[in-house]
Amino acid sequence: MFTFELQRTQGAARAGVLTLPHGKVETPAFMPVGTHAVVRGLSANDVRRTGAQIILGNTYHLHLRPGEDVIREMGGLHRFTTWDRPMLTDSGGFQVFSLQGLRRISEHGVEFQSHIDGTSRMLTPERAMEIQWKLAADVAMAFDHVVPGQSSPEAACEGMERTLRWLDRCKERHAELQRGSGAAGQTLWPILQGGIHQELRMRSLEGTLERGPWTGIAIGGLSVGEPKPVMHRILEHLEPELPREIPRYLMGVGFPADLLEGIARGVDLFDCVAATRNGRHGTAWLPGGRVNVKSAALKGSVEPLDPGCDCETCTTYPRGYLRHLFVVEDILGLRLVSIHNIRFLVRLGEQARTHILAGTFDGWSQSWLSRHYAGGSRET
Amino acid sequence: MFTFELQRTQGAARAGVLTLPHGKVETPAFMPVGTHAVVRGLSANDVRRTGAQIILGNTYHLHLRPGEDVIREMGGLHRFTTWDRPMLTDSGGFQVFSLQGLRRISEHGVEFQSHIDGTSRMLTPERAMEIQWKLAADVAMAFDHVVPGQSSPEAACEGMERTLRWLDRCKERHAELQRGSGAAGQTLWPILQGGIHQELRMRSLEGTLERGPWTGIAIGGLSVGEPKPVMHRILEHLEPELPREIPRYLMGVGFPADLLEGIARGVDLFDCVAATRNGRHGTAWLPGGRVNVKSAALKGSVEPLDPGCDCETCTTYPRGYLRHLFVVEDILGLRLVSIHNIRFLVRLGEQARTHILAGTFDGWSQSWLSRHYAGGSRET
Numbered sequence: 001m002f003t004f005e006l007q008r009t010q011g012a013a014r015a016g017v018l019t020l021p022h023g024k025v026e027t028p029a030f031m032p033v034g035t036h037a038v039v040r041g042l043s044a045n046d047v048r049r050t051g052a053q054i055i056l057g058n059t060y061h062l063h064l065r066p067g068e069d070v071i072r073e074m075g076g077l078h079r080f081t082t083w084d085r086p087m088l089t090d091s092g093g094f095q096v097f098s099l100q101g102l103r104r105i106s107e108h109g110v111e112f113q114s115h116i117d118g119t120s121r122m123l124t125p126e127r128a129m130e131i132q133w134k135l136a137a138d139v140a141m142a143f144d145h146v147v148p149g150q151s152s153p154e155a156a157c158e159g160m161e162r163t164l165r166w167l168d169r170c171k172e173r174h175a176e177l178q179r180g181s182g183a184a185g186q187t188l189w190p191i192l193q194g195g196i197h198q199e200l201r202m203r204s205l206e207g208t209l210e211r212g213p214w215t216g217i218a219i220g221g222l223s224v225g226e227p228k229p230v231m232h233r234i235l236e237h238l239e240p241e242l243p244r245e246i247p248r249y250l251m252g253v254g255f256p257a258d259l260l261e262g263i264a265r266g267v268d269l270f271d272c273v274a275a276t277r278n279g280r281h282g283t284a285w286l287p288g289g290r291v292n293v294k295s296a297a298l299k300g301s302v303e304p305l306d307p308g309c310d311c312e313t314c315t316t317y318p319r320g321y322l323r324h325l326f327v328v329e330d331i332l333g334l335r336l337v338s339i340h341n342i343r344f345l346v347r348l349g350e351q352a353r354t355h356i357l358a359g360t361f362d363g364w365s366q367s368w369l370s371r372h373y374a375g376g377s378r379e380t
Numbered sequence: 381m382f383t384f385e386l387q388r389t390q391g392a393a394r395a396g397v398l399t400l401p402h403g404k405v406e407t408p409a410f411m412p413v414g415t416h417a418v419v420r421g422l423s424a425n426d427v428r429r430t431g432a433q434i435i436l437g438n439t440y441h442l443h444l445r446p447g448e449d450v451i452r453e454m455g456g457l458h459r460f461t462t463w464d465r466p467m468l469t470d471s472g473g474f475q476v477f478s479l480q481g482l483r484r485i486s487e488h489g490v491e492f493q494s495h496i497d498g499t500s501r502m503l504t505p506e507r508a509m510e511i512q513w514k515l516a517a518d519v520a521m522a523f524d525h526v527v528p529g530q531s532s533p534e535a536a537c538e539g540m541e542r543t544l545r546w547l548d549r550c551k552e553r554h555a556e557l558q559r560g561s562g563a564a565g566q567t568l569w570p571i572l573q574g575g576i577h578q579e580l581r582m583r584s585l586e587g588t589l590e591r592g593p594w595t596g597i598a599i600g601g602l603s604v605g606e607p608k609p610v611m612h613r614i615l616e617h618l619e620p621e622l623p624r625e626i627p628r629y630l631m632g633v634g635f636p637a638d639l640l641e642g643i644a645r646g647v648d649l650f651d652c653v654a655a656t657r658n659g660r661h662g663t664a665w666l667p668g669g670r671v672n673v674k675s676a677a678l679k680g681s682v683e684p685l686d687p688g689c690d691c692e693t694c695t696t697y698p699r700g701y702l703r704h705l706f707v708v709e710d711i712l713g714l715r716l717v718s719i720h721n722i723r724f725l726v727r728l729g730e731q732a733r734t735h736i737l738a739g740t741f742d743g744w745s746q747s748w749l750s751r752h753y754a755g756g757s758r759e760t
Binding site for chain 2: 036037038040041042043044045061065066070073074075079080081082299300301302316317318320321323324325327328330331332334335336
């Protein structure tokens with residue numbers, strides 16, 4: 001359980017299989033985000049049909065609504081959502097640090113005001129473990145101190161060092177919870193911090209590995225405002241030092257190009273809300289670009305949104321109908337474009353994996369990215 | 381084609397099979413409403429899984445967006461929506477007469493202002509036929525003059541007589557369109573008017589039958605503000621005089637009890653937006669009552685919404701999760717309750733049919749209605 005089999009590498013790119021209590025995850029893989037225990041607008045069956053192997057839940061949001069005790073009494077996140085495949089919960093660290101002006105940070109933890117009802121709440125490393133234990137996903141994430149993307153070395157260092165101290169507390173509490181239950185249904189993954197400062201990133205990695213062993217490792221605090229080349233540089237610097245035998249998860253990333261750029265730099269797992277957020281706004285990703293589904297150019301078109309795509313939306317509906325759904329503001333439109341965008345990222349992971357296993361990743365990836373960037377789709 | 385086989389009757393209640401170009405419809409049957417070429421919030425597959433055999437489209441709304449020419453160029457409503465079973469379009473009469481203050485009625489037709497962009501438009505019997513011909517549903521409805529539910533005999537008489545004169549024009553134009561195409565892919569059904577006045581209703585029926593023969597007949601202008609017992613009286617009065625050999629469609633009806641009350645009075649087909657409208661507001665129909673899915677009483681409940689229901693929602697999701705979806709305002713909630721409500725009506729039609737075929741309709745229906753009314757679910 002919680003094992004990772006590295007099947008083949010090509011340069012830094014890796015193909016592997018992660019085994020979790022609720023199933024296997026073939027990597028590289030994109031993980032759709034189910035913030036409120038639902039991938040926005042989609043049923044569990046919709047998500048299954050995209051080929052997604054693992055989805056995320058969010059500790060901060062689920063703590064507020066409906067509360068971890070409600071979910072535990074209903075049998076955990078899997079029973080609650082009817083999603084029966086692997087699941088990961090993030091720790092709430094990213095959310096509470098985003099609550100500018102509504103949170104107070106101390107060594108003990110983060111006191112914050114609920115964005116729902118204004119009540120005062122406290123998240124600590126221990127509480128984050130307890131909540132995630134009750135949510136009962138396959139993978140729990142450590143409670144980390146996230147700093148903005150352009151933070152000074154001093155601020156980034158403070159966050160990184162606190163994340164390490166909090167990691168000790170997370171590890172201890174998680175181990176207690178496991179001993180108390182006698183079950184090993186959940187593993188804990190640490191999160192690297194250190195902002196955009198290579199030396200801090202290396203110290204974060206060293207400190208984290210000293211506290212191991214771990215069954216997976218996450219890279220946090222990237223894609224939070226820094227330029228993409230800076231993120232790529234950090235990944236390139238870290239990669240040779242990351243353990244080969246466990247999966248690497250780049251948190252909150254990404255857009256289509258980010259997946260290929262990340263995979264080329266040794267990342268195995270990704271998550272991002274952009275697929276569903278863009279879907280709700282009618283932006284569909286296509287190879288070599290993207291399209292606004294509301295565009296008048298689609299009116300009356302019987303073509304699929306993306307003729308090369310095998311998703312439910314593209315294999316079923318003419319894009320003229322998708323446009324019509326956005327024009328008349330029917331929620332089916334949001335759902336169908338979200339399904340396409342998720343499938344687009346899931347499939348990109350599958351294609352990357354196929355090419356890594358065949359030893360053809362570099363050429364394919366470079367050609368894919370050239371076409372994508374030429375289409376004006378660089379997300380910065 | 382367009383035949384109706386009457387299989388068994390019990391009192392006025394009828395079980396039959398209607399054959400249309402896109403398939404058979406076993407009656408009695410509820411027809412979900414797809415106003416904008418989409419059953420609000422649901423995919424064609426969602427609707428298929430409710431067991432619905434036939435759905436509606438709306439001439440007024442589809443004329444405005446995307447326009448009948450766009451739909452024709454895309455291959456008609458079936459290709460546009462991917463709904464491959466029977467479909468019926470209403471004529472737009474009900475909608476344009478509802479545009480109080482925005483429409484001018486003359487013998488020629490109804491001039492109205494688009495509620496979308498304020499442009500001036502004209503619907504006439506001929507235009508209603510031409511638009512519906514382009515939409516290409518299996519059944520087109522005549523363009524009728526609808527009056528409010530409590531209209532005076534004079535106003536109701538005017539609307540009823542105009543509806544008959546317009547029926548001549550609809551019939552002529554529809555026949556021209558059929559001759560022009562050489563195809564018989566669409567039939568035309570007339571609509572009875574006459575308000576709540578029995579004598580006018582009988583004159584409407586006589587005038588309509590004189591203009592026949594027809595492959596189906598609709599009862600319009602009911603459930604538009606008059607008390608339910610008044611509607612029931614009109615139906616009882618009409619029923620013995622209605623042709624036995626064609627299906628009878630009670631337009632814009634109904635709520636669950638309305639289906640059984642209508643079936644007992646000889647109605648074969650129903651349509652109503654209440655199933656999806658209630659679903660969007662979180663009201664789910666249950667045998668013997670209804671429930672507000674947002675209610676705190678459902679928090680944490682692992683029970684299905686309706687343990688006796690076989691819909692996708694009830695067989696998959698705990699109702700505590702449905703409540704959560706409404707609390708966090710995820711559109712999946714609207715969809716899942718709409719699916720349940722539609723299945724509830726479709727299944728009620730199926731159950732009524734089974735009981736009519738078995739000769740047990742009266743007892744079953746009375747017992748179902750007693751329980752339903754006792755649960756406080758009378759819709760008036």
